[in-house]
Amino acid sequence: MSGWKAPVALVGARWALNKYRDRKRRPTPAERALDLAAWAGAGALLGVGASMVAENRRSERLNGRVAVVTGGTRGLGLQLAREFGAGGASVVVCGRSRDNLDQAVADLTGRGIDAHGVVCDVTDREQVRALIGETVERFGRLDIVVNNAGVMRVGPAEAMQDAHFTEAMDIMYRGPFNVAREALPHLRTTEGSLVNITSVGAYLTVPHLLPYSVAKHAWACLSEGLAAETGGTGVRVTTVVPGLMRTGSHRGVVFIGEPEREYAWFALLAGMPLLSTNADRAARRIATASARGQGFLVINPTTRIGMALHGLAPGTSQQLMRLTGRLLPSTPEHVSERTGNESGDSTMGRLAESVAALNERAVDRLNQDTRDRR
Structure with missing residues (x-):
């Protein structure tokens, strides 16, 4: 039976x-x-x-397919590439660093996955066109495209420069826009899937993440709009809304203001089991949603609760965010900027890492430790 x-x-x-x-x-x-x-x-x-x-159905739907994952060299993107590959898909990952890209491809091929890497900056339309063209030329088709590339800076808005907002919008709005424009003609041919990894920050803006939230909001709007515009074309657009995930991303984030204190609260929250989701589980759910053509996916219950609260009582959620902002570090007289790897090298950082041990385990497994790379 x-x-x-x-x-x-x-x-x-x-x-x-x-x-x-x-x-x-x-x-x-x-x-x-x-x-x-x-x-x-x-x-x-x-x-x-x-x-x-x-x-079983997910494996059947992925077998023989070709998937492109932007920002696929580390973190959730790398785990997604593994997940699609485990289901039988050929995978193309892109990133801006050749060293990170080579390491990711070696990881994937070592797992028996037919993988290929392309250096690509998604903010450059010509590079995106070359990415999609190389994928189709190599594998003969394109079935799944995952817009995952992103950048995160954590700190008070007052400490952020205009360039930080511009960078966030370039990578997390214009990047997905460029990828969608170039990929959609091919996805119509195969009746494929476009998957957009947005954030709870697109629907509930968290203090000290303003450039990220602004760009993610635009990205979510783009994703939902594309879902409506592609009706009847055979293309399925999936908007994914993660909350905190245990991907080891705290090591690659840039912290501004008082980096050690900003790092401590971010690393602690990102590693708490009740608030954050395991990267493997998140990747499985995203791959399954893509295979099913699911239109909207909220990853964890805390994200769903936050979105529901904001939808039902936006004034209350705004007050809660104002209170949260008062609890976070203020803008210092002398603003500093450091990566997570640098910020974590302090007593406060090491304490946060010891409490959030589950997230620390993801650092090496998801290619997040960049201290020895250029």
Whole structure:
């Protein structure tokens, strides 16, 4: 009996038995407890069976497909490339650093994945055109494109320069725009998928992440607009809304103002299990949503709660964000700027890392430690 038929048959048998008992006599407390245990077991088996069916279908839908992942050299992008590759897809990853790109491709090919790397800055339309062209020339088709490339600076808005806002908009709005423009003609041919990794920051702006949130808001608007505009073309657009994820990204983030203090709160929150999501689980859910053609995906419950609160009571959520902003470090007289790898080399940073040990484990596994690279 296949993986999903056994649980269904068990549920049906329990239902018939309960109906028969109800006709004969009132069940005893022991029988009720037995029934409850049987239903719980059947539900668990049904869930496992459904998960197995979904996993098998995802593999079937990905087998032989070609996926492009921007920002695929580390973090969530690298894990997504692994996930698509594990499902049978050929994968093209792009990034701006050749060293990081070579390391990512070696990781993927070492897992038996047909992988290729292309140096590409998504803010440059010509480079994006070359990326898509090289992918189609090499593999003959294009089925999935994941807009994942991003940049994050953490610190008070007063400490940010105009160039930081421009950089964020270039990478996280114009970048996805360029990729979508070049990829959509090919995706129409294959009835493929465009996946946009936005953020809870696109819907609920968090203090000390203003350039990031502004750009992510524009990106989310672009994604939802493309989903509406491509109706009837065969292309499926998936808007993904992650919250905090344990990808080791705190090492690659740039911290501004008082870097050590900014690093401490960010690393601590990003590594807390109840607030953040494991990168492997997030990547699996995104790959499955892409294979199904799901239009909108919220990764974790805390993100869903935050979005719901802002939608139902925006004034309340705004007040909560104002309170949060008061608790975060203020702008110092002398503003400093350091990467996470540099900022974490302090007593406060090491303490935060020890508490958020789960996130630290993701650093090497997801290619985030850049201290020894150029």
